[in-house]
Amino acid sequence: MITNRSDYILAIAEHGNISRAAKTLYISQSGLNQKLIKLEEELGLQLFQRNKQHLSLTPAGKIYVENAKKIQEIQKVTYAQLGELKDGARGDIFLGTTQAHGIDLFTAIFPLFHEKFPHINLHIQERT
Amino acid sequence: MITNRSDYILAIAEHGNISRAAKTLYISQSGLNQKLIKLEEELGLQLFQRNKQHLSLTPAGKIYVENAKKIQEIQKVTYAQLGELKDGARGDIFLGTTQAHGIDLFTAIFPLFHEKFPHINLHIQERT
DNA sequence: TGCCGTTACGTGAACCGTAACTATC
């Protein structure tokens, strides 16, 4: 799972609590806090209102979270698409040729093929 | 302008050339190249086909670029929204009060106010 | 030779953890 900045903020927003969010992300609460502060500084806007009991989203925070969710969704779809593509480039392919020089062709192309699709095993089967 | 990984890849795709893309991004071609290679390693997929003359998108690259554009658009909108919000918290506010102790109220609240909205200048005008 | 991608290498910055401080319950 690839986590990025948006995920951290979404986790905080979800829990309304840096400490608990940090636990779910398997990072220190200090580190997560630093991330939040740094992002707010970069944006020049507070994303969370620090209350006594918990953190609540500011208007800016709501905008950020709303869009972060959209981005997260797109990323999810993207990785799914790429994952399929990667799995597709994995497996075995059996080739049959009736011509003797088919093997020559194969041996000429194989290095290039293997370079591009290292996870596909090509099997040549000559039939006389 | 905040640039992220997606922007780098989009620039390469646009120019079909790392060197030129690097110039438009004001970074070294070496650094941009390193970014691309690292991303491809993380994904486990090549995004660009290295041809003699130029770089062209692989199927995986096309998927990535397509989604990167969507994300870029969302980010653009997000920053625009946040920018408006930030500008809204900037300017001058003139307050008038007819009661003498209005000033006391003001002086009590002002520090908190200024902490949250440092870019708004509050002007108090007492009328007798 | 010039332009391209790639790699080696070093340095400055960024990340992020532990620990300590403060405030609230």
Add this chain to the structure above:
DNA sequence: GATAGTTACGGTTCACGTAACGGCA
């Protein structure tokens, strides 16, 4: 005292630039 956020400090990792190399017009 328990739990919260914040800050200090430090070590490690990472980013990214310069320089050098190899392939191709």
